[in-house]
Amino acid sequence: MSKPKKRNPLKNNLLLKKALSDLAGQPMRLIRKSWQVDSIHAHPRADGLLKAGTPVIYALWHGRMYCLFKAVPLDKVAILVSPSNDGEFITRIAQRIGFHHFVRGSHKRGGTQAILGLRKALLDDRLSIAFTVDGPRGPRYQVKPGIIRLASQTGVPIIPLGSASRWLLKKFDRSWDHFHAPLPFTGIHLEYGEPLQVPPGLDEEEIRQYCQKLEEELLNINLQADSVYGFKNRERL
Numbered sequence: 001m002s003k004p005k006k007r008n009p010l011k012n013n014l015l016l017k018k019a020l021s022d023l024a025g026q027p028m029r030l031i032r033k034s035w036q037v038d039s040i041h042a043h044p045r046a047d048g049l050l051k052a053g054t055p056v057i058y059a060l061w062h063g064r065m066y067c068l069f070k071a072v073p074l075d076k077v078a079i080l081v082s083p084s085n086d087g088e089f090i091t092r093i094a095q096r097i098g099f100h101h102f103v104r105g106s107h108k109r110g111g112t113q114a115i116l117g118l119r120k121a122l123l124d125d126r127l128s129i130a131f132t133v134d135g136p137r138g139p140r141y142q143v144k145p146g147i148i149r150l151a152s153q154t155g156v157p158i159i160p161l162g163s164a165s166r167w168l169l170k171k172f173d174r175s176w177d178h179f180h181a182p183l184p185f186t187g188i189h190l191e192y193g194e195p196l197q198v199p200p201g202l203d204e205e206e207i208r209q210y211c212q213k214l215e216e217e218l219l220n221i222n223l224q225a226d227s228v229y230g231f232k233n234r235e236r237l
Contacts, residue, residue: 025092025093025094025095025096025097026096028093028096028097029096029097029098030184031184032069032070032097032098034184034185035069035070035165035182035184035185035186035187035188036185036186036187036188037070037187037188037189037190038166038187038188038189038228039189039190039228040189040190040191040192041189041190041191041192041224042191042192043192043193043194043195045194045195046159046192046193046194046195047192049157049159049195050159050192053076055122055123055126055127055128055129055156056128056129056156056157056158056159056195057122057128057129057130057131057147057150057151057156057157057158057159058071058072058077058128058129058130058131058158058159058161059131059133059143059147059158059159059160059161059214059218060130060131060132060133060160060161060162060163060218061132061133061134061140061141061177061218061222062132062133062134062135062136062138062140062177062179063140063172063175063177063178063179063180064162064163064180064222065132066163066165066180066181066182067161067162067163067188067190068130068161069097069098070163070188070190071161071163071190071192072128072130072161073128074097074098074099074100075098075100075101076101076127076128077099077101077127077128077129077130078101078102078103078118078121078125078127078128078129078130079094079099079101079102079103079129079130080102080103080104080105080114080117080118080129080131081094081102081103081104082104082105082136083104083105083113101121101125101127103117103118103121103129104117105117115150118150119150119153119154122150122154122156123154123156129150129156131146131147133147133214133218134177135177137176138176138177139176140176140177140178141215141218141219141237142211142215143211143212143214143215143218144211145207145208145211147214148198148202148207148210148211148214149202149207151196151197151198152198152199152200152201152202152207153200155197155200157195157196157197158195158196158197158198158214159192159193159195160192160193160194160195160196160214160217160218160221161190161191161192161193161221162190162191162192162193162218162221162222162224162225163188163189163190163191163222163225164188164189164222164225164226164228164229164231164236165180165182165183165186165187165188165189165229166186166187166188166229167182167183167186167187168180168181168182168183168186168236169181169182169183171236178237180236187229189225189228189229190225191221191222191224191225192221193217193218193220193221194217196210196213196214196217198210219237222237223237
């Protein structure tokens with residue numbers, strides 16, 4: 001007779017999840033405020049787009065998502081979160097940190113709703129979008145085609161976003177994304193790469209080529225960011 005499976009007490013306990021998200025959100029907000037931006041490098045065209053305040057699609061690696069906390073105006077950027085209970089947990093933490101706008105959906109659940117929500121945020125609400133382009137489960141440093149399709153359909157340019165921190169609490173080498181967790185009060189360098197304007201009506205091969213082009217730019221600007229603090233040869237990727 002097989003043993004009954006152990007139940008995860010957090011899986012369906014929404015009240016407990018809400019309490020934990022509230023508890024986790026405030027320390028993360030304080031840690032974000034403690035980080036100091038030491039330096040910024042922006043491609044001239046990216047700098048022009050940022051100064052104009054027009055909607056853009058920010059592209060970044062999942063493992064360096066901390067850079068969003070300092071690199072984008074939190075009140076003018078929408079982020080995509082899962083419609084699941086875990087997504088609600090993430091949304092509440094993000095609200096405590098300072099994000100205002102969310103689009104609920106995923107590739108597996110509510111995919112059509114997510115696409116419509118992202119298009120509305122960009123074209124109607126005039127918000128920017130932030131994409132972890134290799135998330136939510138990898139493979140690491142491989143751009144998935146969703147961001148290219150969205151940029152092609154909307155005409156909104158993609159700005160690759162890179163970063164490095166002077167001191168890391170930890171780089172989680174065993175996690176699929178090699179997640180970077182900067183120490184409180186550490187310095188951060190930000191990189192805004194060359195914008196990518198994606199034309200309409202692409203076929204699958206052209207989408208693949210644009211994915212590769214974005215991958216190369218993201219790898220390059222993150223290597224450049226690491227070199228600011230003396231890390232070279234992909235030792236922190």
